[in-house]
Amino acid sequence: xxxxxxxxxxxxxxxxxxxxxxxxxxxxxxxxxxxxxxxxxxxxxxxxxxxxxxxxxxxxxxxxxxxxxxxxxxxxxxxxxxxxxxxxxxxxxxxxxxxxxxxxxxxxxxxxxxxxxxxxxxxxxxxxxxxxxxxxxxxxxxxxxxxxxxxxxxxxxxxxxxxxxxxxxxxxxxxxxxxxxxxxxxxxxxxxxxxxxxxxxxxxxxxxxxxxxxxxxxxxxxxxxxxxxxxxxxxxxxxxxxxxxxxxxxxxxxxxxxxxxxxxxxxxxxxxxxxxxxxxxxxxxxxxxxxxxxxxxxxxxxxxxxxxxxx
Amino acid sequence: xxxxxxxxxxxxxxxxxxxxxxxxxxxxxxxxxxxxxxxxxxxxxxxxxxxxxxxxxxxxxxxxxxxxxxxxxxxxxxxxxxxxxxxxxxxxxxxxxxxxxxxxxxxxxxxxxxxxxxxxxxxxxxxxxxxxxxxxxxxxxxxxxxxxxxxxxxxxxxxxxxxxxxxxxxxxxxxxxxxxxxxxxxxxxxxxxxxxxxxxxxxxxxxxxxxxxxxxxxxxxxxxxxxxxxxxxxxxxxxxxxxxxxxxxxxxxxxxxxxxxxx
Numbered sequence: 001x002x003x004x005x006x007x008x009x010x011x012x013x014x015x016x017x018x019x020x021x022x023x024x025x026x027x028x029x030x031x032x033x034x035x036x037x038x039x040x041x042x043x044x045x046x047x048x049x050x051x052x053x054x055x056x057x058x059x060x061x062x063x064x065x066x067x068x069x070x071x072x073x074x075x076x077x078x079x080x081x082x083x084x085x086x087x088x089x090x091x092x093x094x095x096x097x098x099x100x101x102x103x104x105x106x107x108x109x110x111x112x113x114x115x116x117x118x119x120x121x122x123x124x125x126x127x128x129x130x131x132x133x134x135x136x137x138x139x140x141x142x143x144x145x146x147x148x149x150x151x152x153x154x155x156x157x158x159x160x161x162x163x164x165x166x167x168x169x170x171x172x173x174x175x176x177x178x179x180x181x182x183x184x185x186x187x188x189x190x191x192x193x194x195x196x197x198x199x200x201x202x203x204x205x206x207x208x209x210x211x212x213x214x215x216x217x218x219x220x221x222x223x224x225x226x227x228x229x230x231x232x233x234x235x236x237x238x239x240x241x242x243x244x245x246x247x248x249x250x251x252x253x254x255x256x257x258x259x260x261x262x263x264x265x266x267x268x269x270x271x272x273x274x275x276x277x278x279x280x281x282x283x284x285x286x287x288x289x290x291x292x293x294x295x296x297x298x299x300x301x302x303x304x305x306x307x308x309x310x311x
Numbered sequence: 312x313x314x315x316x317x318x319x320x321x322x323x324x325x326x327x328x329x330x331x332x333x334x335x336x337x338x339x340x341x342x343x344x345x346x347x348x349x350x351x352x353x354x355x356x357x358x359x360x361x362x363x364x365x366x367x368x369x370x371x372x373x374x375x376x377x378x379x380x381x382x383x384x385x386x387x388x389x390x391x392x393x394x395x396x397x398x399x400x401x402x403x404x405x406x407x408x409x410x411x412x413x414x415x416x417x418x419x420x421x422x423x424x425x426x427x428x429x430x431x432x433x434x435x436x437x438x439x440x441x442x443x444x445x446x447x448x449x450x451x452x453x454x455x456x457x458x459x460x461x462x463x464x465x466x467x468x469x470x471x472x473x474x475x476x477x478x479x480x481x482x483x484x485x486x487x488x489x490x491x492x493x494x495x496x497x498x499x500x501x502x503x504x505x506x507x508x509x510x511x512x513x514x515x516x517x518x519x520x521x522x523x524x525x526x527x528x529x530x531x532x533x534x535x536x537x538x539x540x541x542x543x544x545x546x547x548x549x550x551x552x553x554x555x556x557x558x559x560x561x562x563x564x565x566x567x568x569x570x571x572x573x574x
Contacts, residue, residue, distance in 0.1 A: 046387070046390040047390070048389070048391075049390070049391040054482060056482050057385065060384070060385055061385055061389075061391060063381065064378065064382050064397070068400060068453075071446055072404060072453065074419055075418065076403075076407070078418040079415045082418055121321070127317070128318065134318060142562075143325065143329055143330070146329060146333065146558070146561065149507050149511075149560055150333070150511065151510070151511030151557070153513045153550075154531075154554060155332075157534060157547075157550050158333050158550075159332050161335050161336060161339060162331055162332045162335050168335070185328060189328065189329070218313070248408070249408060249410050249513070249514035250409070266408070267408045267409070268410075270411065270414060271514075271517070274410075274413075279418070282414055283414065286410075286414055286415075297399075301399075
């Protein structure tokens with residue numbers, strides 16, 4: 001396997017920050033392009049797994065595969081298996097129940113909206129952190145990671161306290177779709193910021209200066225020079241935020257009030273179906289979410305490869 | 312003009328979404344002084360929840376630390392068929408909803424399944440007890456240690472390890488004397504990330520624990536249960552503990568973050 005193909009990181013740039021949830025992988029199988037490159041392209045990386053008298057690496061691989069299978073792969077396969085337990089018809093029937101299809105529509109719609117807001121606000125925050133000499137930037141930079149570190153149930157509690165029935169700011173979003181969107185915005189805040197920020201940092205200012213000296217206006221410079229450079233990172237961060245919003249549970253539990261057809265997002269729906277012993281229904285909606293996540297992950301991988309090829 | 316309006320919009324957004332909500336949790340917890348907070352945190356139920364969280368976190372982080380180092384070594388130092396698939400699988404748990412993690416484990420290890428019954432017959436209960444909660448926590452934290460350690464392993468190269476081997480050091484000796492000291496910082500960073508994530512896990516734990524009050528209730532489940540039972544004092548007090556823990560974890564991880572990631 002060629003060295004440059006050996007990894008499937010989500011993004012070219014590692015985020016400069018600790019993140020406790022979804023984070024673009026730092027690809028272990030690939031060196032940064034500008035880094036030390038001791039191996040030629042196409043030469044297999046690493047030692048062979050077994051060498052005479054040393055079985056430890058092979059044993060280690062066996063252990064790792066067993067661990068992943070028992071904890072991740074077999075259980076996830078069981079979800080897909082269970083959802084089609086009564087044939088594909090059973091699966092269609094389960095996800096076409098009014099309650100299931102409305103929860104899926106709500107989740108996808110809310111996640112798209114949240115991804116869009118993140119695209120704009122995340123880029124704006126990254127811009128502020130990199131290009132604006134605002135006092136207290138270091139503190140803001142740290143705050144951005146808080147949603148990754150904070151338990152989701154605490155996030156939900158915090159938002160319900162401010163935007164709930166006894167709202168001190170007079171804004172009651174409890175048990176509304178707007179409340180769900182706010183909760184999703186909270187947990188997805190860091191993604192676009194942390195993918196765009198490093199690219200913006202590395203961006204060569206000379207191009208912008210050249211354009212400015214030729215008479216381009218700031219808006220033109222942004223659209224023609226900066227935007228094309230940060231667009232792949234913006235897209236990647238937005239996709240990550242979308243995936244996270246689709247699967248979010250803890251932060252929406254309290255604020256959504258769990259009203260079917262109104263505020264019940266997919267994860268909460270799955271939880272309820274499981275509590276009321278409709279395991280097949282829970283598995284069917286889960287399978288749809290898993291498929292959507294898989295598409296996002298594959299899309300991100302393709303995006304990364306495309307961006308890397310483009311240079 | 313543009314600059315100032317950008318500042319106003321961004322700062323207002325962050326204040327409304329992050330700063331005000333998190334501050335108000337702290338305010339709510341302490342608005343009657345520190346005494347009631349301490350009382351609420353030292354009830355038997357609260358102490359038990361903290362204990363369960365500590366136990367689950369300890370085993371989950373321990374398992375993922377060993378797994379993370381071994382996996383990072385395999386991915387960086389060796390070549391084998393299926394390496395790219397393994398690398399992609401490591402990130403899979405990040406894209407799975409915590410509730411689906413719980414459901415998946417119930418479907419395999421629950422008492423209504425063959426595996427679950429067979430394990431129960433030999434006295435091992437996974438679902439609705441601590442082992443299941445550990446497995447669920449392990450699931451959601453799988454990538455953290457691997458992704459913290461792997462880039463540093465890549466960066467340090469294997470010249471020193473090969474030199475040690477040439478001088479007659481065994482595999483374990485090389486690892487303990489050469490590799491481990493070199494990745495110490497990155498490993499600690501990964502462990503802190505895994506710790507914070509484990510302490511805060513809610514969805515997967517909510518499903519596999521069965522939310523048995525006084526038996527399998529972790530701190531995050533305690534926050535939710537107390538809030539919905541109108542015991543706001545206890546809910547906010549334990550939420551503040553989690554907020555403080557998260558901020559401490561954030562500060563430690565910033566200090567430990569491997570330098571080449573900072574750039």
